[in-house]
Amino acid sequence: MVTSDAVLDALGNATRRSIVRVLAGGPLTVGAIALELPVSRPAVSQHLRVLEQAELVRFTESGTKNLYELDRAGFLAARAWLETFWSESLAQFAALAEATQEGG
Amino acid sequence: MVTSDAVLDALGNATRRSIVRVLAGGPLTVGAIALELPVSRPAVSQHLRVLEQAELVRFTESGTKNLYELDRAGFLAARAWLETFWSESLAQFAALAEATQEGG
């Protein structure tokens, strides 16, 4: 379980958002990510640790290569936090869901 | 039109998130917000400017009092950014909306 604080802190950095954007295209190794960005590999590595703790990213080791990919958990946490302040959209969604159930 | 970068940068700070949380209870003046938080009024004032530029907050002047309240625009921008990386939920929502239209 991630705290929304961790997620929002993680997303509050342009380089980390760039990493997320790059990973949106599919899983990549650390070095491959670094090639896409104007920062060094260690910088990417450090950012990945933050993103991982925020459950925005996870990785699988295969040999010496670490393959990173997006993790939905963090994004869901962020969305949940946002909707806390938006009872309106929350109500809309609930109404929509209810309408759908009526229809089905 | 806000950039999602501005919004996420703004939300990437614990004090600013506290301000948002406080304002979720309803509009407040700058001084009133500061009383709820462990920081000085100037600090709050500075944060409010950042939040305002991110369209997470807006205010109306009435005399010397500035009444701040949440602005949905920034939150929508943040949500839109998140959903960019979540074609899945986006597709679900679209399907849901379509189902609803069929029903109505």
Next chain:
DNA sequence: CATCTTGGTAAGACATGGCTTACCAATGGT
């Protein structure tokens, strides 16, 4: 008009965070 309230701004102290280079560990390949 005098004074209190309200809040924005300026200047500066301080901490934190992001980045780099250098280094080390571990696995893969020849």
Next chain:
DNA sequence: ACCATTGGTAAGCCATGTCTTACCAAGATG
């Protein structure tokens, strides 16, 4: 066995951001 690849960590530099106090402007209140 040897070397290349891959990536995490350490140390340290530097910029930026966050906070404080002090100050000032503008409107309310008596």
